[in-house]
Amino acid sequence: MPPYLKINALGYLKQYILPFSGLSLEKHLYHFYIDGKFFTEFEYTEIEQASINVDLTLDKQERMLVLDFAIKGSLNVMCDRCLDNFDYEVNKQERLIIKLGETWEEENDDILIIPESEHQIDISSYLYEYIVLMLPIKKTHPEDNNGNTKCNPEIIKRLNELSHTEPDSRWDSLKGLITEN
């Protein structure tokens, strides 16, 4: 059970709290916008800027809430190859099922049980996790339509020079050894 879910977010993250108890038994639509400020609230420094739109459909049923998230936008991150920043595009659907039960319990990653006495849910930590997990371990500039990397050409040129000169110079010194003998 994630303890942070019990604490309702304060300040900036307050906008990600969904009061559900008064809702009628039908689908409800929400829209959230996420920018860099959102990530600083979680003290996550790898993402400084972001522009993400989240469309949420909340299907309220008798003893269950089905939350369907459509997450789309971009995260500004540093390229692991050339160290320039670039916009990493994200686009994903996620589903969270919230069941009313006895106590707080996370059945699995997609199913959360909350006590019947609760009347609102803070979805900020779920949004945070969904988005951060979309980032690959190695983040690099995408390729253009011709299959060429969009990395900083100056840096790539220098990286290529370095990777070529090193084995060559080793080969040269080896040749030197051979001719000396």
Ligand SMILES: [Zn+2]
């Ligand atoms: Zn790059």
